[in-house]
Amino acid sequence: MSKLKCIIVDDEPEAREGVQHLLEKDKEVEVLARCANGLEALEVLQDQKADLLLLDIQMPRINGFEVLNSLPPEYRPEVIFITAYDEYTLKAFEVHAIDYLLKPFTDERFFKALDFAKARIRQQQLQEKQQRLNDLLQNQQRQAAEGREGSLLSSGSGKPTGRLAVKTEGRVHLLPYHQIMWIEAYDYYIKVHTKARYFLLRDSMKNMEKNLPGDQFVRIHKSSIVNLSHVQQINTGGMSELELQLNTGLVLKVSRNYKDRIKRLLNNDE
Incomplete structure (x- = not known):
């Protein structure tokens, strides 16, 4: 256990x-220092951290x-x-002093x-240490949680590969395009939905759109990209509403x- 560092401040040498x-x-x-006045004490405290001041009042x-x-x-x-x-x-x-010793006082x-x-x-040091440990644990938990979230891996070649590479849970998954049904914006993340599961990635819809073939994956909403091969039915409702049923x-x-773009694609398919 480290020693408690003290500074004695009194204008009387004795x-x-x-x-x-x-x-x-x-x-x-x-004892870090013995100071003859308050100015000396402040100079010491600028350079060194003390745990306890034994401080005279009238100086x-x-x-x-x-x-x-x-x-x-x-x-x-x-x-x-x-x-x-x-x-x-x-x-x-009133200034939360631990004690007030009147001269002369006994050793006891x-x-x-x-x-x-x-x-x-x-006790204060123990509480500060515990708080630092709690902060460290929370930071590690947050980093671990972020580590479980994935990221999009792009080769940067711009060439279609037929698969989307995503890194999540310490593994790289190569997802064939035909298995990806749709992509959803989810807070600061995106969800890549397949029939079996979804993959949570730390990425943006804009970047995802760039890494998918535009003739197969279409943005239908600011928070949705759909794989046209999984669209089973087109629903139109009142007020010119348009819905895609997978x-x-x-x-x-x-x-x-995005409505006009979807209609153009559908007309081209016809």
């Missing part, structure tokens, strides 16, 4: 030496409260105030405050933007 002597008796504590130039107010909350160590004045007790606890009183500070700091019974609507 007070700094006395606290240093006490801390040397605790093997779990490391020249800036006092102990001003030292704390100069630190961003996320970089503020735990604090035990050490002072000869008792009028700051309420204010000390000092170590009681120190033990409480160590327990609180260790040989599985599934009915897909043709949007207004």
